[in-house]
Amino acid sequence: MKEIEPILAVTGLVKEFKVREHGRQVDVHAVSGVSFSVYPGETLAIVGESGCGKSTTGRCVLRLIEPTAGEVLFRGTDLLTLDSKALRKQRRHMQFVFQDAQASLHPRMTVRRLLAEPLEVHDVPKEQIEQRIHELLGLVQLRDEHLDRYPHEFSGGQRQRIGIARALAISPDLLVLDEPVSALDVSIQAEIMRLLIDLRQRLGLSYVFIAHDLAVVRQIADRVAVMYLGKIVETGPAEQVYNDPQHPYTQALLSAVPIPDPNIEHSRQRIVLSGELPSPIDPPSGCRFRTRCWRAEDRCADEEPLLVGQAHANGDGHAVACHFPGPEVSVELGATV
Amino acid sequence: MTDVGATSRERTPVLSVRDLRVTFPTSTGPAPAVRGVDFDLYSGEALAIVGESGSGKSVTMLAMLGLLGRAAVTGSAKFDGTELVGLDPAKLRAIRGSKVSMIFQDPMTSLNPVLTVGRQISLVMRAHDSKLSKAAAAARAVDLLEQVAISRPQTRVHSYPHELSGGMRQRVMIAMAIANNPEVLIADEPTTALDVTVQAQIMELLGKLREEHNLALVLITHDLGVVAGATDRVNVMYAGRVVETGAVDAVFRVPVHPYTRGLLECLPRLDARQEVQVSIPGMAATPQSLPSGCPFHPRCRYAVDSCADVEPSLEPIGETLAACSVMAGVAAQ
Amino acid sequence: MTAIALPSGVKVVRRRPPWLRGTSLVAVVSIGMWVIVALTLPLWSPHDPLEPIGDRLLSPNAHNWMGSDALGRDVFTRTLWGARQSLPISFVVIVSSVIVGTVVGAVSGYFGGWLDTVLMRFVDITMAFPPILLAMAITASLGPSVRNAVLAMILVWWPIYARLLRSQVVAVRQREHVESAVAIGASRWLILRRYVLPLSYTPVLVNATTDFGQVVLLTASLSFVGLGARPPSPEWGAMITEGVTNFYDWWIAAAPGIAILLVVFAFNFLGDALRDSFDVKDRGR
Numbered sequence: 001m002k003e004i005e006p007i008l009a010v011t012g013l014v015k016e017f018k019v020r021e022h023g024r025q026v027d028v029h030a031v032s033g034v035s036f037s038v039y040p041g042e043t044l045a046i047v048g049e050s051g052c053g054k055s056t057t058g059r060c061v062l063r064l065i066e067p068t069a070g071e072v073l074f075r076g077t078d079l080l081t082l083d084s085k086a087l088r089k090q091r092r093h094m095q096f097v098f099q100d101a102q103a104s105l106h107p108r109m110t111v112r113r114l115l116a117e118p119l120e121v122h123d124v125p126k127e128q129i130e131q132r133i134h135e136l137l138g139l140v141q142l143r144d145e146h147l148d149r150y151p152h153e154f155s156g157g158q159r160q161r162i163g164i165a166r167a168l169a170i171s172p173d174l175l176v177l178d179e180p181v182s183a184l185d186v187s188i189q190a191e192i193m194r195l196l197i198d199l200r201q202r203l204g205l206s207y208v209f210i211a212h213d214l215a216v217v218r219q220i221a222d223r224v225a226v227m228y229l230g231k232i233v234e235t236g237p238a239e240q241v242y243n244d245p246q247h248p249y250t251q252a253l254l255s256a257v258p259i260p261d262p263n264i265e266h267s268r269q270r271i272v273l274s275g276e277l278p279s280p281i282d283p284p285s286g287c288r289f290r291t292r293c294w295r296a297e298d299r300c301a302d303e304e305p306l307l308v309g310q311a312h313a314n315g316d317g318h319a320v321a322c323h324f325p326g327p328e329v330s331v332e333l334g335a336t337v
Numbered sequence: 338m339t340d341v342g343a344t345s346r347e348r349t350p351v352l353s354v355r356d357l358r359v360t361f362p363t364s365t366g367p368a369p370a371v372r373g374v375d376f377d378l379y380s381g382e383a384l385a386i387v388g389e390s391g392s393g394k395s396v397t398m399l400a401m402l403g404l405l406g407r408a409a410v411t412g413s414a415k416f417d418g419t420e421l422v423g424l425d426p427a428k429l430r431a432i433r434g435s436k437v438s439m440i441f442q443d444p445m446t447s448l449n450p451v452l453t454v455g456r457q458i459s460l461v462m463r464a465h466d467s468k469l470s471k472a473a474a475a476a477r478a479v480d481l482l483e484q485v486a487i488s489r490p491q492t493r494v495h496s497y498p499h500e501l502s503g504g505m506r507q508r509v510m511i512a513m514a515i516a517n518n519p520e521v522l523i524a525d526e527p528t529t530a531l532d533v534t535v536q537a538q539i540m541e542l543l544g545k546l547r548e549e550h551n552l553a554l555v556l557i558t559h560d561l562g563v564v565a566g567a568t569d570r571v572n573v574m575y576a577g578r579v580v581e582t583g584a585v586d587a588v589f590r591v592p593v594h595p596y597t598r599g600l601l602e603c604l605p606r607l608d609a610r611q612e613v614q615v616s617i618p619g620m621a622a623t624p625q626s627l628p629s630g631c632p633f634h635p636r637c638r639y640a641v642d643s644c645a646d647v648e649p650s651l652e653p654i655g656e657t658l659a660a661c662s663v664m665a666g667v668a669a670q
Numbered sequence: 671m672t673a674i675a676l677p678s679g680v681k682v683v684r685r686r687p688p689w690l691r692g693t694s695l696v697a698v699v700s701i702g703m704w705v706i707v708a709l710t711l712p713l714w715s716p717h718d719p720l721e722p723i724g725d726r727l728l729s730p731n732a733h734n735w736m737g738s739d740a741l742g743r744d745v746f747t748r749t750l751w752g753a754r755q756s757l758p759i760s761f762v763v764i765v766s767s768v769i770v771g772t773v774v775g776a777v778s779g780y781f782g783g784w785l786d787t788v789l790m791r792f793v794d795i796t797m798a799f800p801p802i803l804l805a806m807a808i809t810a811s812l813g814p815s816v817r818n819a820v821l822a823m824i825l826v827w828w829p830i831y832a833r834l835l836r837s838q839v840v841a842v843r844q845r846e847h848v849e850s851a852v853a854i855g856a857s858r859w860l861i862l863r864r865y866v867l868p869l870s871y872t873p874v875l876v877n878a879t880t881d882f883g884q885v886v887l888l889t890a891s892l893s894f895v896g897l898g899a900r901p902p903s904p905e906w907g908a909m910i911t912e913g914v915t916n917f918y919d920w921w922i923a924a925a926p927g928i929a930i931l932l933v934v935f936a937f938n939f940l941g942d943a944l945r946d947s948f949d950v951k952d953r954g955r
Contacts, residue, residue, distance in 0.1 A: 049532035049533065049534060049535075050503075050532050155620060185389050185390060185559075185621070186389065186559060186600065186603060186604065187389065187599065187600065187603050187616050187617040187621075188616065189603070189605070189616075190603040190604075190605070190615060190616035191616040193605070194616070212532065212533065213533075213605070214533070214607055215562075215604070215605040215606055215607040216605045218605065218606070218607060218609075218610055219605050219610055219611060242607075252534060253533065253534060254607070255537075256533045256534045256536065256537035257533055257562070257607045258536075258560065258562025258563050258565060258566050259562055259565065259566075259606065259607055259608055260561040260562045260564070260565045260589065260601060260604050260606070261565055261589060262565045262566070262585050262586050262589050262590075263586075264565075264608070265562075265565045265566035266566070268566075270537060270541070272534075272537050272538055272541050273534050273537075273538065275488070276502050276504065276505065277502065
């Protein structure tokens, strides 16, 4: 049983966007009541496919987008109740790493200025800034000569390093990473993942790692939360979720990920989902996954399944939101040891 | 040339490429995107062409079909005995879309946004069969949508591309591609832009269609996982040439070329947590910056001095054909 | 460990920047000449623009390159002196409009809300009127003079820039580098200053350059109807008015007309070149 306090505790997070469809204003239910905790030094991965709300969740946690409702406790302080000045102060403890480093770095700022900016914003004395910049370069394995160059002069992998260095500048305790390696070539992905794992250990960071690539996530996650259409459907320790998934969507997701081994691929039995992803403007009643679920019954349309199993073990628990959870006996998921 | 893993040696290949070269004129001089590619494709088999950006994998097929305007294409690419390189454009058009079709990565940009999907499918059919009436084409379009597992095809046939999800759009593209019963289907990164569950659906569909129509499939991708599950043979390309080729089984089990090895090693695995993340150092060679000798040598951990002098050619090493002088030397012992 | 991004073998070709090539070069040179003329004219003016120097209504000749007008003044000299009216007027109008427009557009686009709504309604109302009519109305009500014409033109012109800048700001505000600045805790003013404005100003700059010529035209129009510079001032529009009364002595109106033409063209070409050069830079990554 963990007695430690979580560094981040999100409860009932909701985000609805208002859009215009056919002239009417409708609500897009991007995130509909998401709760999770992150413990110090731990990496929680939030996984899901397009439209599940994981990126929106990540941005809401740092208030880059204003949540519609909910509570985000960072070390006990509710971020959503802070005024802008206090919020800006809090930001030094939690930072964001973007998917597209090219888009997130000001094209007309040199690397030096990009790294100095967070320090200047938080009133770090000038003498210390220069030294800190060099420390940061060392952390992400860039060189001094890179300082006076502009983002567009670098490769994708290097830009991502710059983005990471910038996020680490003011020594945050928590990093929210939104698909940090998705835009990179496969051979570069591994480098950046290695860097992130290394930094995590060296600096004692906690990560919220948002991604759609389950194979990548496996390399870094301690705990995993699976999202579908704005809700968390399953969460638990990574090994458990990967080896013994309880929710049908998790099972389908894992079974869909290709494994680069022809023998395994040909002997696997795949769960191929039927149908299409419902629109977040009008999600299915009850369980949102029921329209594509092979276990669905009437109850699933009437009653929304709650995430159960979490209450009994702080964070070590494996929780599922399903009326009929359990291993899929007829399918071998190819998750070998 | 030694056949490795060809499913039937007696049959003639439906597609036969020899020494295909594609060069682009650029402001800094000619850029050789493809530098001598050979392969054979037999009907009913699936060949994967694997590589990262800049390897020339897409350019090879695009050039073969005459879809690259300004490039200089030399060499030979025979489809059912007909030479495609340098073929009269009208005759090439007759083959494209009917006997040999292609689907692309991003269906949103490949589909015409102002036409309904039904009309687009009909157009493909009527372009190759002037005797086909509008009504007959429309009916067959509904049929095709059903074949690609789109629900309620009679209504869907009147939808516009932007009304459909990414997965559905890709299915429409596949419907257009099989409308004229092709012998060869080329799929250029068909699922890269799609979610993994949708990818599974599309790959399953492609597999089913292959079986039903005895299609030969060329799958161009950078995703080795997809290759492992869906193809029979694989060509690994780097810097415009095939550096390793062989049966999928063999290439994955005992990769010979250092680049292939590197690619396989740096892949994160779903089924295991790796202790150490391995990667390939340096940056991919591009047509405008080709290293001398073997283009992979600056990034290769096995490279010796002679690697910078001569570019190795494909030879049988182990169970595959690979272009690496160091590995060839090791095998000879 | 990782290599530098520029691949070997790519030559960086040094060429003159786009705004110094072709028609743009001609434009820059001619604008330069006009500016020099306007600044230095008192030192070398062929004649006095206000004093009659000879016979009236002489057609162009060796002595009077563009003839003389109804009061016997040298038309060529007066045309040159006209630059000393039009160029500074345009400059003041453009710069002031840009400043006012930028402030309004930035505040409106960045902070949004009711402020945005109110300000943009002002913009809409102003832009609902044809610019010339509105400028005329304002000048007439304030009393015809150069100063009032300038004021009127500023009032008419700033909404254009406000709207232009606002739409840029709204677009830039969404970009991820702005999000990145928010994430590190930068204050809204810093973001506005360092991120939003520098990435939004290019369309305004391009438009302002082309508009220079338009303001010259507008000034001339106002003077033409008697609501700007009054005789005996050698302002081009006023000169054209005089030329109308002596229609068959074509040179009196032609000279200032040609001057206006040249100046407007020059600024148009310059504006085009600026726009092309910004396009390339933004695309050229």
